[in-house]
Amino acid sequence: MKKGLLAFAALLALAVPALSACGSDKPAASSDQQTGTAVKQVMTANLRGEPYTLDPAFASDTTSYWVIDHLYEGLYRYSQNGDISEGAAEKVEVSPDGKTYTFTLRPEMKWSNGDPLTAHDYEYSWKRVLNPQTAAYEPSALYYIQGAEAYNTGKGSVEDVQIKAKDDRTLIVGLKDPITYFPKIMMSRAYLPVNKKVVDADKNWAAEAKGIVTNGPYTVESWDHNSQLTIAKSQSYWEKEEVTMDTVHFKMVNEATTYYQMFKTGALDLIDSLPIDVIEQEKEKEEYKSFPDYSIYTYTFNVEEKPFTNAKIRQAFSYAIDRDILTNNVTKGGQLPAYGYTPFGVKTPSGKDFREEVAPYYQFDPNKAKQLLAEGLKEEGWTELPPITLKYSTAENHKKIAEALQEMFKQNLGVQVKLENQEWKTYIDTFKQKNFQIARMGWGGDYLDPLAMLELYTGKSSRNFTNWANPKFDELIEKAKVEQNEEAHMKLLHDAETILMQDMPVIPVYFNNENYLNSKKIDGIRFSVTGTPDLRWAKRVAE
Amino acid sequence: MKPGNLGLIDLTVLIPAELFCEMRRWELCNHPSSFRRGVFYIFNSLYSYVFTLYYEGGNNVLLYAVKRGFLMIVTLWIIVTVTFVTMHLIPGDPFASDAKMLPEEVVKNMRAEYNLDQPITVQYLLYLKGLLQFDLGPSIQSKTRDVNTLIAEGFPASAVLGLQSFIVALAGGITLGIVAALYHNRTLDFLSMFAAIIGISVPSFILAPLLIKYLAVKWELFPVAAWESWEHSILPTLALAIGPLAIIARFVRASMLEVWQQEYISTAQAKGLGTFSIVVRHGMRNAILPVLTFIGPLFANLMTGTFVVEKIFAIPGLGKYFVESIFNRDYPVILGTTVFYSFVLIFTLYMIDLLYRVIDPRIRLTSGGK
Numbered sequence: 001m002k003k004g005l006l007a008f009a010a011l012l013a014l015a016v017p018a019l020s021a022c023g024s025d026k027p028a029a030s031s032d033q034q035t036g037t038a039v040k041q042v043m044t045a046n047l048r049g050e051p052y053t054l055d056p057a058f059a060s061d062t063t064s065y066w067v068i069d070h071l072y073e074g075l076y077r078y079s080q081n082g083d084i085s086e087g088a089a090e091k092v093e094v095s096p097d098g099k100t101y102t103f104t105l106r107p108e109m110k111w112s113n114g115d116p117l118t119a120h121d122y123e124y125s126w127k128r129v130l131n132p133q134t135a136a137y138e139p140s141a142l143y144y145i146q147g148a149e150a151y152n153t154g155k156g157s158v159e160d161v162q163i164k165a166k167d168d169r170t171l172i173v174g175l176k177d178p179i180t181y182f183p184k185i186m187m188s189r190a191y192l193p194v195n196k197k198v199v200d201a202d203k204n205w206a207a208e209a210k211g212i213v214t215n216g217p218y219t220v221e222s223w224d225h226n227s228q229l230t231i232a233k234s235q236s237y238w239e240k241e242e243v244t245m246d247t248v249h250f251k252m253v254n255e256a257t258t259y260y261q262m263f264k265t266g267a268l269d270l271i272d273s274l275p276i277d278v279i280e281q282e283k284e285k286e287e288y289k290s291f292p293d294y295s296i297y298t299y300t301f302n303v304e305e306k307p308f309t310n311a312k313i314r315q316a317f318s319y320a321i322d323r324d325i326l327t328n329n330v331t332k333g334g335q336l337p338a339y340g341y342t343p344f345g346v347k348t349p350s351g352k353d354f355r356e357e358v359a360p361y362y363q364f365d366p367n368k369a370k371q372l373l374a375e376g377l378k379e380e381g382w383t384e385l386p387p388i389t390l391k392y393s394t395a396e397n398h399k400k401i402a403e404a405l406q407e408m409f410k411q412n413l414g415v416q417v418k419l420e421n422q423e424w425k426t427y428i429d430t431f432k433q434k435n436f437q438i439a440r441m442g443w444g445g446d447y448l449d450p451l452a453m454l455e456l457y458t459g460k461s462s463r464n465f466t467n468w469a470n471p472k473f474d475e476l477i478e479k480a481k482v483e484q485n486e487e488a489h490m491k492l493l494h495d496a497e498t499i500l501m502q503d504m505p506v507i508p509v510y511f512n513n514e515n516y517l518n519s520k521k522i523d524g525i526r527f528s529v530t531g532t533p534d535l536r537w538a539k540r541v542a543e
Numbered sequence: 544m545k546p547g548n549l550g551l552i553d554l555t556v557l558i559p560a561e562l563f564c565e566m567r568r569w570e571l572c573n574h575p576s577s578f579r580r581g582v583f584y585i586f587n588s589l590y591s592y593v594f595t596l597y598y599e600g601g602n603n604v605l606l607y608a609v610k611r612g613f614l615m616i617v618t619l620w621i622i623v624t625v626t627f628v629t630m631h632l633i634p635g636d637p638f639a640s641d642a643k644m645l646p647e648e649v650v651k652n653m654r655a656e657y658n659l660d661q662p663i664t665v666q667y668l669l670y671l672k673g674l675l676q677f678d679l680g681p682s683i684q685s686k687t688r689d690v691n692t693l694i695a696e697g698f699p700a701s702a703v704l705g706l707q708s709f710i711v712a713l714a715g716g717i718t719l720g721i722v723a724a725l726y727h728n729r730t731l732d733f734l735s736m737f738a739a740i741i742g743i744s745v746p747s748f749i750l751a752p753l754l755i756k757y758l759a760v761k762w763e764l765f766p767v768a769a770w771e772s773w774e775h776s777i778l779p780t781l782a783l784a785i786g787p788l789a790i791i792a793r794f795v796r797a798s799m800l801e802v803w804q805q806e807y808i809s810t811a812q813a814k815g816l817g818t819f820s821i822v823v824r825h826g827m828r829n830a831i832l833p834v835l836t837f838i839g840p841l842f843a844n845l846m847t848g849t850f851v852v853e854k855i856f857a858i859p860g861l862g863k864y865f866v867e868s869i870f871n872r873d874y875p876v877i878l879g880t881t882v883f884y885s886f887v888l889i890f891t892l893y894m895i896d897l898l899y900r901v902i903d904p905r906i907r908l909t910s911g912g913k
Contacts, residue, residue, distance in 0.1 A: 052684060052685055052686055053685070053686045053687055055686075055687070058686050058687075132648045132649060132652050133652060134652075135649050135652040135653045135656060136649075139649065152648065152649070153647070153648045154648040204687045204688070206687055207687035207688050224859070225688075225696050225859060226696070226697065226859030226860075226863075227769070227770055227857075227859040228769075251769060251857070252857065252859070253768055253769065253857040254854055254857065254863075255768075255854050255855045255857065257752055257755075257855075258755065258767060258768045258855055258856065258857060259768075259857075261755055261756070261759065261760050261767045261768075262767045262768060262769075264760060265759065265760060265763070265766075265767055267766065267767060267769070423635075423870070424635075424870065425633075425634070425635025425636065425639065425870070425871075425872050426633070426634045426635045428635065428636075428639045429634050429635055429636065429639065432639070
C-alpha cells in the first residue's frame with residue numbers, strides 16, 4: 001500500500017506547480033477599506049468578459065471599449081451632459097471651405113508615464129491605424145481624411161495622408177469632403193492616441209497592466225486576466241480634479257444569473273445585460289436603468305431572390321409583423337418597436353429626436369399586408385409565392401423571434417415560411433455571399449448621426465448585402481454628407497429614409513436597448529446612447 | 544496477444560469520445576447504457592495492448608517507457624492532424640466577426656500575420672514545426688497574447704479547482720461506496736445510493752445555480768462567484784465533484800460487494816481482523832480497480848477546466864477556450880487546447896497504468912515482480 005501511496009503522490013505532484021502558482025492569489029481588493037469619515041471612492045462594475053485588447057487600434061467589442069473609453073482621450077470627448085466637447089484639444093478651427101480642421105492641444109499635457117503628449121502622438125496614432133501593415137480594426141473611420149483610404153488600401157502613400165502635426169500643439173487635418181459631423185466621427189476609438197515610444201518598444205505593450213500608458217482619466221492598476229481589471233485615476237490627466245471616482249474594479253463575470261446574484265449580494269455596484277427573466281421584477285425599482293442603444297434589429301431581404309424582387313411583397317411582410325407583441329411578449333427586454341430605420345438618440349436642430357420628427361412609416365395592419373401581397377403577386381403575374389426560407393444565426397433569442405415572425409406571417413399573411421439557422425461564423429459567410437431570401441441582421445451606428453445608419457444602403461456600400469440600389473437614395477446620401485446646414489442635412493436624411501422605407505430592402509424590427517442595475521450607493525454614472533457607461537463622474541454616496 | 548494496430552485505433556476512437564465528454568454532457572457520458580460500455584471496451588483493449596507491450600519488454604522499464612513515449616507522440620500527432628483537418632473543414636473565417644467588410648488589403652495583412660495565406664499543407668507543417676518547439680502559436684482573437692500564455696494563465700485556476708474536486712469526488716465516492724456495500728440492502732445503503740442517483744442525474748449546470756441560490760444568496764455562507772480566496776472555490780468544487788462522486792460511489796459499491804464474497808475476505812474475518820482493516824487492506828485493493836479506469840479521464844477532464852462550471856462561477860480557467868475558440872474559429876487556440884488536453888489525458892492514462900501495476904498484486908506477480 002505504501003507504494004500505492006507513492007504513486008498517488010506522484011500523480012498529485014503533477015498539479016503542485018499549479019497549486020503554488022495560485023497560492024499568490026490576491027485577496028479581494030475591496031476588503032482593505034479604512035475607517036474614515038469620507039466615503040472611499042471605489043466601485044465595482046461588471047465587465048462581462050476579458051477585454052481582448054486595450055490597444056484602441058485593435059479594439060472591436062464593447063467589453064474592450066468600456067475600459068478603453070476610460071483610459072484614452074481623443075481630441076474630442078463626451079462631456080458630463082452627453083455633448084461632444086473639446087477633450088485633448090483646447091481649440092478647434094475649421095477653414096471656411098469646411099475641409100481643414102486645425103486642432104490646438106491643451107498645454108503641458110502628459111502621458112501617464114510622464115512623457116509629454118503632443119500633436120505628433122495623434123499624427124502617429126492615426127497613421128498607425130491607417131498603415132495596412134498594422135491591420136487595425138476600423139481604419140475606415142479615418143477614410144474621411146484626404147489620402148487615408150488610398151494609403152490604407154495600398155493605393156497611396158503615407159506622405160499624401162492629410163494629417164500633419166505642425167508643432168507640438170498644432171494638428172492640421174485635411175478632409176476629403178467638407179463634413180460638419182466630423183467631431184461625431186472622431187468619437188470612434190480609431191482616433192484615440194497611443195504613445196509612440198511605448199508602441200515601438202513592444203508590439204504587445206497593451207497585453208499587461210504594467211505596459212499600458214494612457215492619456216485619459218484613468219490608468220490600469222492591475223489586470224488579472226479573465227478575472228479582474230482595476231483602473232485608477234490618472235495623476236497626469238489634465239482634468240483630474242473633475243474625476244470623482246478614484247478606483248474602478250471591473251470583474252469579469254460572464255454568466256447573467258451569476259452577476260445578477262452578485263449584484264444582489266452587493267459584490268457588484270453596476271451590471272448590464274440583465275437576465276431576461278428578472279427584468280419584469282426589477283423594472284419598477286430605483287436601481288433599474290434602461291437606455292436605448294443606437295442600433296437596430298432587422299430582417300434583410302435579398303431583392304434579387306424571388307419573391308422579394310417585388311417592393312409590395314416586401315412591404316407586405318413588414319405590415320404583417322406585430323412589433324408590439326414581439327417586444328412585449330417575446331424579447332421582453334425593453335426593446336422599442338421600430339417604425340422606421342434610424343434608431344432614437346439623435347437630437348436635431350428642431351430640438352426633437354430625429355425619429356420623432358416624422359410619423360411612423362408603417363404600422364401593424366394585417367389587411368393592408370394581405371392587400372399589398374395580392375397587388376404584388378398581380379404585378380409579377382404570379383398566382384402563388386415561391387417557397388420562402390427565413391434564415392437566422394443560431395441563438396435562443398433569435399430563434400424565439402424567428403418563430404414568432406413565422407407565426408405572424410402565417411396568421412396575418414397566410415404565408416408559410418421555412419426557418420433555417422446557422423452557427424454565427426457560418427451564417428456571416430452565408431450572409432455576405434447574399435445566399436438568402438430573407439435573413440436576420442443587426443446594425444449599430446458607428447457614430448451618432450442618421451447618416452451612419454442609412455449610408456449602409458447606398459449602391460456602392462460594401463456593407464449593403466441586399467442587392468438593392470436606388471440612384472435617388474444614393475444622391476440624397478451624397479448630398480447629406482456634405483451639407484453644411486444641419487437642418488438641411490437632417491431633411492435630406494429624412495427624404496433618404498423615406499425612399500428606403502418605401503422600397504423596403506430591409507425590415508426594421510426593433511431598436512435595441514441596454515438595461516442596467518445601478519446600486520443606490522453609486523450616483524452620477526453617465527449612461528449614453530452610443531458610448532459605454534462613463535464612470536469618471538460617478539460618486540459613492542454610502543459604504 | 545500480439546500488439547497490432549488495435550491499440551492505436553482504440554486511442555483514436557477514445558480521444559474523440561473523451562472530447563465528446565469534454566462537452567460536459569455528464570448525463571450522456573455516464574449514462575449506464577451503451578456509451579459507457581463502449582468506453583470501457585476501448586479501455587480494455589487499450590490496457591491489453593499496453594500490457595502486451597510491457598510483457599514484451601519483460602522487466603525492462605526503460606524499454607517500456609520508450610515504447611509508451613513513442614505511442615504518446617504518435618497519438619498526439621494523429622490528434623493534431625485530425626483536428627487540423629476538421630477545423631479547416633468548418634465554414635467560416637476567424638476575421639469575419641460581424642457584417643463589416645474590412646478592406647481587402649487589411650484582410651490580406653491579417654491573414655498573412657497568422658500564415659493563413661499559405662497553402663494548407665504549409666500551414667500544417669508550420670504548425671507542427673512550432674509544436675516541436677512547444678510553441679502553440681498566437682491567438683487570433685486575443686491579438687496580444689499567444690496560446691502558450693493563455694494556457695499558462697488559465698491552467699492554474701482550472702487545475703486547482705480540478706484537483707480539489709477530484710479529491711472530493713474520490714474520497715467521498717469511495718467512502719460512500721464502501722458504506723453502502725457494508726450495509727448492503729439496509730437503510731444506509733439505500734440512502735447513499737439514493738444520494739448517488741441524484742448526484743448522477745443532476746447535471747452541473749443545474750446544480751451550480753442551485754448551490755449559488757441557497758448557499759450563497761439565501762444563507763450567505765459563501766461568496767456567489769469569482770476566483771479570489773479559498774471560500775470562493777468551495778461552491779464550484781462541490782458543483783464539479785458531486786457528479787463523479789456519485790459515479791465512483793456506485794462503482795465502489797458494486798465491486799466491493801463482489802470482493803466481499805471472496806474467500807480471502809472470509810479468511811480474514813475468520814482470523815478475527817476488524818472490519819476497518821479488512822476493508823482497507825484486503826477489500827479496497829481489489830475494489831478500487833474498476834474505479835481506476837474511470838478516474839483517469841475524469842482527472843484529465845477536471846484538471847483542464849470545465850466550460851459550464853467555470854462560466855457560472857466566473858473562474859479564470861481554461862474551460863471557455865475549448866468552446867469559444869471553435870465559435871471564434873480561432874485556429875491556433877482550437878489546436879492548442881486540444882493538444883494540451885490530449886497531452887494531459889494521455890499522460891494521466893500513463894500514470895494510471897503505473898498505478899494499476901502497483902495496486903493490483905496479480906499484475907505484479909505475473910510480471911515477475913516481488
